[in-house]
Amino acid sequence: MERYDASQIEAKWQEAWREAGCFVAKPDPDKPKYYVLEMFPYPSGNLHIGHVRNYAMGDVVARYKLSTGHAVLHPMGWDAFGLPAENAAMERQVHPGAWTYANIDNMKAQFDKLGLTLDWSREFATCDPEYYGQQQAMFIDFLEKGLVYRKNAVVNWDPVDMTVLANEQVEDGKGWRSGAPVERRELTQWFFRISDYSEELLSALDRLDNWPEKVRSMQRNWIGKSRGLQFSFSVVDGPAGYDRVEVYTTRPDTLMGASFVGISPDHPLAKTLEAGNSDLAAFNAECRKMGTSEEELEKAEKRGFDTGLRVRHPLDTAWELPVYVANFILMDYGTGAIFGCPAHDPRDLEFARKFGLPVQSTFEPLSGEHHSPEEGGEAYVPAKTETVRYISGFAGKSEQTGDEGIDSAISFCEQNGIGHGVTKFRLRDWGISRQRYWGCPIPVVHCDACGVVPEKKENLPVRLPEDVSFDRPGNPLDRHDAWRNVPCPSCGQPARRETDTMDTFVDSSWYYARFTSPGASTPTNPDEAAYWMNVDQYIGGVEHAILHLLYSRFFARAMNEAGHLPDTAREPFDALFTQGMVTHEIYMTRDDTGRPVYHFPSDVTDGKLADGTEVEIIPSAKMSKSKKNVVDPMEIITRFGADTARWFVLSDSPPERDVEWTDAGAEAASKHLARVWRVAQAAKDAPEAGQGDEDLLREMHRAIRDVTLAVESFGFNAAIARLYALTNTLAKSMAGRAAQVEAARTLAQLMSPMTPHLSEEIWAALGGEGLIATAPWPVADEAMLVDSQITLPIQINGKRRDEIKVPRDMAKDEIEALALATPAVQKALDGGTPKKVIVVPGRIVNVVV
């Protein structure tokens, strides 16, 4: 029997699919449409094994939907703008574009080897001028709709590289590339009005039933809705324009416990006071230098500066409170000012104790020991749903929950003209300006006469200039005079192009929509978008739970309002699946100084190095080049073939969990596929007549049912387990040729979403018609799913003790009689009568003695 040679066979079928064009998406009025999308990759140059798992999952879905009669859209492209290309340009003097497109070529060749159902006719990269030109057109539309605006914002500024850094690019307060201390600098930046959609983005989450709860709760958290009271303190003899200080609180019920007012160092009042107070100016400057990393915040002590100003308590104007500038108050949340209630807030308590400010409880627990904060205890912060006793309440009952107290306090303040209830969100507008070259140019021109003027649409795309150099830090666009100096689109006078480019998250916020009509001369084609949207199944890593997915949800709404997406596509992803990582053991020893030394798997045998040194094995670790535990998918494909790689990454673990790559497992997968091939060949050579035809076909139909169900519910590991079982049954079957061939062909079909090449080969060898890729999915014959005889377990007091074989439709009392007659039950009864007998037809019998 010929051996199964993956390398030849896989290339052959990939060519056959290409020729048949069976993965080119075509709208078809006679079929339901299905849009399956995996998050497109950054073109780093190489696929990693995590990509293989991600795309294998999408491919299972796509192939299954194809064979169940759907018009399938399964596109792929490249998230191609971004920093690595500029770094490569600096390091090896290549143009970012050249580097990126070379990487794309390389990765596409790797994609081809995986045998995916991708429709490459729709491919694009976000750095294609055709793509980013449409993005610029949308930017201009958004500008007209008021969805984009410019404002001053505090950003992380790297003074050496001369660019803004994202928070995650700042490590220990230093730029990740330059190592220079990052400054907080105020710059004029472009912002998308995502916060206008806070309420909608939040409430719509409730309807995203096919999204992981984890992602929804992360987004809820991020949007951060809170309800509270906004009111103002009147300032005693304040500077001009500052007769009131506006504060926001979610605990207005603790207003009687106020002991000071705190404002942010960035608060306008703080800045005004700086002018006449150099000590305060120094204090503020120091606060602004402070980093924002978690570690620093943890360590940073509560610091404050007494401004000397005093404000009047709104409930008792004779009561005056001091105003402090405090380092722990954020300017961009609420109003940048708070009232401090030390008794019910740990931060305020720490602050009050440091500055000798009064501590006054407003409520206490109903019962139990209570070490009050006045007497040195901790701040008392019960859940808002807990009922407490109000000591110095000014609204509502004396015994009520925090929530009730808050409601009462808000309505009391509203009635007395003190303040009003407001809803606030943590979500802030999305700053998209980047001082980078390799991104989408923001299509506006700055004119001394006309101000900020959008580029004319007929002049789009505003292309990135090719003749740039990266030998100096900073943005090459800034110093490219020929590119920068252009006439004003409005008045024609000399003006300057905006040199900031867009955050690369903008590029990935609408690519799913562009895939519906990648060649259109407008951002989308309305008919195509209406036909293909929404994405029926989106698949990607959970690391994008907030940024990319939230931005995309905002963008779909903005595009809808600008007329680029239909109303039905405001929420773009009907279902989301977040797959787990592929992990691999790390092999580690330590050098003389105790520092870890890592070893490649190929250097380790039976837990030892060649010289016999025992290595420490760290299981289930994220792959990382420096830890030497990376598995290269191309090596795996060369060794075993794409089917093996696909089969393995889908087996063993549920798709949402991590799966550990093991060499033994990959080898075993490869052996199994070779076995399937042999079993299928043997089926063809089985004798005409045999025994157990019906048993085999029954098992086959049960497998159809189980695998179909598993694939539909993302239970790929369960589907694979079931397919192992069917293979075992077929291998052992003595059935006649016809039955064996039918079972083998069905096995190939059921496997085809995971192992498409092997399945085609078996299909062809066993006389299947056409391509298995386009053959209709097998349907389980209901009649074959029910056995005439079934085995019923007999439990005694809930423990399995025996079993009986009975006809499927036997009457309850007959089953009961049979069960009672079994030796086990007879023995347990010991001549007595059972207390109770439960017969669940088709399931189980339980005898209580």
Added chain:
RNA sequence: GCGGACGUGAUGGAAUGGUAGACAUAGGGGACUUAAACUCCCCAGGGCAUAGCCCGUGCGGGUUCGAGUCCCGCCGUCCGCACCA
């Protein structure tokens, strides 16, 4: 601190409230072979007085004829967020 997920053999993991451990990995034994590789067959939760019995899904309770699954309370692990007023 807040939010979420999870806890089952040596390991990854199966089990609409109904036979716990499917399927696989690693392991052990055997067949084939001069030998090995390939392949095939068998064993395998723990314990014991081994035709059988007892125990067993993180711990403690509860509901039920019956709980890995449902409820209550703990313990632990992982992930996300957080000076957010």
